[in-house]
Amino acid sequence: MGDQFIPEKIKINNNVFVYPMPVTLLGANVKGKVNFMALGWITRVNANPPMLGIGVHKSHYTTEGIKENKSFSVNFPEAEMIIETDYCRLVSGENVDKSSLFEVFYGELETAPMIRECTLKGNE
DSSP: OTTOOOOOOOOOOSOOOOSOOOOEEEEEEETTEEEEEEEOOEEEEETTTTEEEEOOOTTSHHHHHHHHHSOOEEEEOOGGGHHHHHHHHHSOTTTSOOGGGSOEEOOSOTTSOEETTOSEEEEO
């Protein structure tokens, strides 16, 4: 590499994050009702078959629906949806019905509600 300067490696702690992480809207039916929560803990874990990994604490209301139906959707909101996305972060579906915030539809998984306004979608 000649006389090029090559910096030394820097050791970082174990709490490593790759930024930016996209904010997504996780969709699930909970007790027969559509619910969405804002989620930032998402990553690709496999290409073929395509798989996503998410991190959702067991205390979230949405977790109950995921356990109940064994399905969920991952919706990638457009920048123009910031108000609705933030609202989904601020309020719990246990107390507020968030189903009317978006145009909801279902794909192959009839228990994983998706958002039509989100142009990029994934089901798990």
